[in-house]
Amino acid sequence: MTYRRAAIPALIGGLLLTALLWWAGSSADALQLPGSGGTLGTGAVAELQRWLTPWAYDPPVFLDSGAQASGYVPDTSGGDHRDHYGGLYTTGLQIRYGAVLVAFVLGALLLVRRLPPVRGRTTAAFLALWAWGAVAGTLALAVSAPWMIASMGHGSYRLLPQLANVIAGGRQLPVAVSLVAAGATVLVARITAGGAGPLPRTDVPVRAARLAATAGTAVIALSVVVLSYQRVAAALQEFSPDGGLLSEPGDLLRQWLLLGAWDGPAGGPLGDWLLYRASDVLLLAVVWWALSRLPGLLTRVTLPAMAVGAVCVTVLGLLAAQLLRIAVVQAGPQQDLLYSTAGIGNGIPAALTCGLVAGAVATTVLRLSLRGAPDPAA
Incomplete structure (x- = not known):
């Protein structure tokens, strides 16, 4: 078009x-x-x-x-x-x-x-x-x-x-x-x-698409698993240059880099902890599945299209995880719908940052995996 x-x-x-x-x-x-x-x-x-x-x-x-x-x-x-x-x-x-x-x-x-x-x-x-x-x-x-x-x-x-x-x-x-x-x-x-x-759709080999999706999902997992861990997030929060307008950047760094927050069970019920972690697993699963299908849906695989697509995929995975958390963990007879949905939209700045990087990484891996193979149909 x-x-x-x-x-x-x-x-x-x-x-x-x-x-x-x-x-x-x-x-x-x-x-x-x-x-x-x-x-x-x-x-x-x-x-x-x-x-x-x-x-x-x-x-x-x-x-x-x-x-x-x-x-x-x-x-x-x-x-x-x-x-x-x-x-x-x-x-x-x-x-x-x-x-x-x-x-x-x-x-x-x-x-x-x-x-x-x-x-x-x-x-x-x-x-x-x-x-x-x-x-x-x-x-x-x-x-x-x-x-x-x-x-x-x-x-x-x-x-x-x-x-x-x-x-x-x-x-x-x-x-x-x-x-x-x-x-x-x-x-x-x-x-x-x-x-x-x-x-027409782009003809992308399944193996190459899955490899690119895995690389892109690894970027998202870096935020969800590593940066969102409590001790790492605390280190980001405490980081601050000396004085000036750029002091206390911790809140902004966490907002644009962290797609979640987690810690160990810490003596609490293991079942509740696993329910919370299920939303993180859903986020990564949605991102991987959508990224593996994205190149084949595009009329032409380009870096801007993959980057914007990866951002959208990450936001969708984030929203799916938040809806699961509302349905399974937060919903209850004492909480109305609006109160339960207060967390909807959290993490979208980080989804933008990580999604752009994930899209660039996925595009690079896809092109490298297709090197030497016939060019996909445009």
Whole structure:
């Protein structure tokens, strides 16, 4: 599929994703209405606020120059510059929405072109676009974070921990609304692909595909098994250069490198420990299975397509592991659905980092294993 044909569904999906995030963020004020707690429950209202507030377009109440509320740090000279900080907040939100649109369109453009939803690839394309929508939300949060931090009036204080905190907020909403955006993108892509001619799959030997998948999964396992081990994670947390804006990078390093967290049974029930570890096994199994099939689904195996595909695969494995953990470990009669899903979307920054590396490694191994063999069909 040409870029011209792929651009239409990618743009429509990006606009829909942005519009849904804006609509959901604009609905955050409704949770403040009298009776919302009685109707939905105080716990559900609090959880929904955590979902929606990072995408709410209205500035926080403490940035209202006429309000007396906590959260605003006044200027050292005693002046009240909340109008200025409110402008920074609005600019940050504009950058956030613009970034989510650009990030989704660029990724969807590549995915729709190399993984068109035809010839048995519809489900794979839908899942990849869903995962990429969640990644686009994370990228938007990261890009807009400096403006959001500056709008609080204390941007130079513990900058890196603040960056990690801003990026961690609002991760659940893109995961949810990306389902709709992915479905719309696939639907439009199937229409635009109608006259695109044959879109063949790449002919990749099974052994080469499995070898590449094993190499890529090893990168993910490095994060899940080694870096996520409690002692290693603690060492990352404690690492800090001396002073300056780059001090205390531990939270940010863990956010972008760790796909989980684990330790030994430590005297607890072995069965519970194994249940928690089952989610890690599921993550690695999903990554290996999907990576082994990915080269054969692409119209052409390229480094960008494999890298973005590996990111989507890692996000899907992460979400599958989190859903398993919710269903088997966290679910219970005392926990409502929203509370149980509070951890959805955790680890997406690390999935982006590790997925890009895994995709590059898998592509390299695949090309080396195919060296001397007939070129696969483009």
